[in-house]
Amino acid sequence: MSSDSRSGAAGRAVTRRRRRSVGGAAAAAVMASTLAACGGDSGGGNTLTWYINPDSGGQAEIAARCSAESGGAYTIEVAQLPRESSAQREQLVRRLAANDTSIDLMSLDPPYIPEFAQAGFLAPVPEDVAQRVSEGVVQSSLDSATWNDELVAIPFWANTQLLWYRESVAEAAGLDMSQPVTWDQLVTAAEQQGKVLSAQGRRAESLTVWLNALIESAGGSIIAENATDPDQIELGLTTPEADRAAEVMNTVASSTAVGPAFSTSSEDTSATEFESPDAGFMVNWPFVWSRALSAVEAGTLDASVPEDYGWALYPRVDADQPSAPPFGGIDIAVSAVSRNVELAYAAIECITNDDNQAYYMTTNGNPASSAAVYERPDVQEVFPMAATILESLEAAANRPQTAYYSEVSGGLQRTYHPPSSVTPETGEAAEALISAVLAGDQLL
Amino acid sequence: MSTTTLPPTEKTQPVSTPQGTISDRSRAERKLGWLLAGPAFLVMLLVTAYPILQAVWYSLFSYRLTDPSNRSFDGLSNYAVILSDPLWWQALLVTVVITVVTVAVELVLGFALALVMAKALSSIRPVVRAAILIPYAVITVVSAFAWAFAFQIETGFVNSWFGWLPGISAETDWFGGQATSLLVICLAEIWKTTPFISLLLLAGLAQVPEVLQEAAKVDGATWWQRMWRVTIPNMKAAIMVALLFRTLDAFRIFDSIFIMTAGANGTESVSFLAYRQTIARVEIGLGSAVSVLLFLSVVIIAFGFIKGFRVDLSQTRGDK
Structure with a gap:
């Protein structure tokens, strides 16, 4: 055997070992990611996952703003649901029925809220939170988030x-x-x-x-x-x-x-x-x-x-x-199996504050559920029909x-x-x- | 003129082994066969048999995903509800119509395309094959959207291109009625899956020995006679397998209907019905029963093809 062929054989052996180690690393990486996916954890201890309906990026921006404002108390990550509201519901129902703990917050189309509430998928809204988030909200929007006389979700935007x-x-x-x-x-x-x-x-x-x-x-x-x-x-x-x-x-x-x-x-x-x-x-x-x-x-x-x-x-x-x-729009609810219910409600209070609702309305075109937002000059400038929208919301039926x-x-x-x-x-x-x-x- | 087919290859029996007993070698081969196929067989059991059996089990219950505490054993009542509902029979009829129409048209078109691919000049053959196969590479949902956009009044070009045909005008609402909706659904299916059937038929065409064609030519047979008496009889197995696969596929149609009409105007198929009960209504028991009936229909079709037309799946591989 010549030295060339020996070095060739040695090289092949090294290549094989390298391949094996690369293969092993890849397998480990796949295994780790699969296990992580199976675990369904939403990340770190204070990371909240918000399942959102598709929009023009407004909810992701609000998530980033609230994360920054919290001073590290929580970080909101968004996960996008399908475009059709019926498909959003189908995905959420299946995940929640399987106790998917990766869901903390979810943007819900109002007609499906009673189904989620009756199935026990939603974490109860703390009384103090319910009181704060109900102030100044149009009645039709509050009605949409109420089931069996209890607020079970938080009004976000109202259509x-x-x-x-x-x-x-x-x-x-x-x-x-x-x-x-x-x-x-x-x-x-x-x-x-x-x-x-x-x-x-x-x-x-x-x-x-x-x-x-x-x-x-x-x-x-x-x-x-x-x-x-x-x-x-x-x-x-x-x-x-x-x-x-x-x-x-x-x-x-x-x-x-x-x-x-x-x-x-x-x-x-x-x-x-x-x-x-x-x-x-x-x-x-x-x-x-x-x-x-x-x-x-x-x-x-x-x-x-x-x-x-x-x-x-x-x-x-x-x-x-x-x-x-x-009446339409989106209410935000907290999953009953979320590991961060308290943080999730703190996040919702930030998400649904008047500043964020005004931002969402002027940039993404989705009307606010808070009546006060319609009095803002920037909102009235973008929506010359703001007063008519508010009047319509007050008369709207779920x-x-x-x-x-x-x-x-x-x-x-x-x-x-x-x-x-x-x-x-x-x-x-x-x-x-x-x-x-x-x-x-x-x-x- | 009689048909000309190759005589079946005679199977040679090992001389040393009397019939009815198994030699050590074949026993070892059988064992090796199980060893090689066993893991795949187990995986198949896990991913197909388990869900099928679970669906059969669930179909005996009244079980709503959002109300698991009220789950109750109902025996065969879900099946009674389905089979006594006109909606099931209507969906079954629609499914059968779509299946028969699409598979018949695809068989004729697919055969023509297979002939084109087989006879194309060797220099352009790869291009022809690639061009014919492109629709099959398109995702069904994407193809359904493309066809829906083409026929919709607001976005489509069909009404303006074919406005000269009687019955078509700028205001023809293709998705406003059952017959026209089904027509577009069938067209989209045919466009999408004809390449699949032509590919299977091309494999069948390649198996027809050239020597038989030449012998028929020498005997003075015309092109048409050679086609009917030599080519088609010799590729019967390939045709039947292509038909079987496509029929099973067409019977489970879902995507095109979901995108184009969402089941409106009596265009619901059996799969769509299963989707609505299981996924939309989250009635797992009732939906599982629909799925089991769909599965049984598919089994009956497959069994009918294999027994009725004597399709031997192994023949497509050439190992008679």
Whole structure:
């Protein structure tokens, strides 16, 4: 054997050993990370993990600010949930049912809060905290965070739908928008002017939002008698108020005022429709305002379009009855299996303070739950409709609060879609379906 | 003209071993086989058999994930609820329609593409193969979004490109009705998975001996006769395996429906129904029962193919 081949063999042996050691290190690293993942620990002793809904970076910024302000008492890390609120709930429910201790704080869509609270997934809110965070908060937002007369989550931001209109179209139609208007008036005006009335007819949560607002505006309620036992829940879908709501829904969806794809129209498609030259009226969340301004900034929308935007309170079902606009937003809750419940509530108090709510509203476009925020000049500058949003929030009605919200909303979406097929008999079909589903006698 | 297939290869029996007894060598080989396949078999049991058995067990309970304390044994009542619900039968019908339509179209298209790939000039063959396989490399959710955007009124180009066809206008709402929604769902599935079927058929085409083709040519057979009498009969096993795999795949359709219609307008498939009960409603018992019924349907399809059409999976590997 030559020295070359010997050194070659020795080299190969070294390479093999190196490979082995690199392989061993890699295996150890994978093992360590896997074990860490299995452990589900949220990091160091004072690290809090906040599961957030996707936004424009506002919650991450607030997390960083509060971490800095705490002076090292805690550090908030954010973990992003899926975009759809139903998917956010699906992920959180599965994690919490498995006692995932990596969750400390979570941004929750209000309709799912009763389900989380009744399942025992939420840590009780300390009385002193509940008192402090409730001060100056709009009632609809407090209601959204309350279950069985107890505050179970902390209101963060509060959303509501407004009636958006093109000033030029309303003027041409002779509508006095300083006075409340009804759905019937809007349909007539849009048809007369050959313009589009945009709402959300898609089989999705937005359909429940619309239906709930119509029934509440007519003076009714989707759930007439609430109960924690699903068999005891009494629905209010066969009442005269629900019939009237069904009539309005059908009138709007069957009219020539809505777009051709009304049965698949979402909030985003409505917003796009409202930016087009055919736009007349629209019910939608306030994000449409910042969306239009961003489009102007990006050069994809003419500046004259948002200049023509007008806003008013949600349309009435009947002229003599005030409307009950839809309510949305996000409340923050603490997981019952969090290892840092006390720190988590301290963090929430920081996250939801007025400064952070104002920051979130002006930068991310999500309205505050604290009434005082609407009086700030910077908020009023970004949201010229701030006073209307606050007025709408004060009149807003929550969607039905039940631990079985998925069944109720899913049943409504199945029976009330497409909206053009809705008749007063739809209520009976919906009641029969939802009752059977809640009793475990039918699929959804 | 009769079909021309290769006679089955005669199996040679070891001379020294009388039939019915096992030699030491084959016993050792069998042992080695178990040693080699055993770990994989155990892993398979762990990741497939365990969840299947757990689903069967859960399907006998009334069990909601958010209310585990009220879990109760319900026997077969979940199955009774499902099988007596028109929604299940509607979802099953939709699933069968999607499966039959997509698999039939994919078989014809896939065969044509396999022929193109097989006959393409050797210099451009890799490019042709890569081009044909691209849709299969696209994630189903991404392909579903692409097709949904193409057909939606606000974002799509289909209405303006095909506006000259009768029945299509700028205001055609493809996702507003059952038939049109299913059409788009089927088109997306066909576009996405035809390459898979063509790849399996290409492997089958490669197995047809050239000598049979030449013999048929010498006998004066036309291209069409060679295709029907020589090529297709000799690749029956490959066709059946391609059909089996695609049928099982198509029967479990979920992604395209989830993205395009979310089950609206009567487009729910059986998988979608299982998703809604298990994941959305967190009714683990009822959802598990739907999943078990879906599993049974898949087993029946596989069994039907293997017994009914006498598909021998080993033939695709060439080891008759």
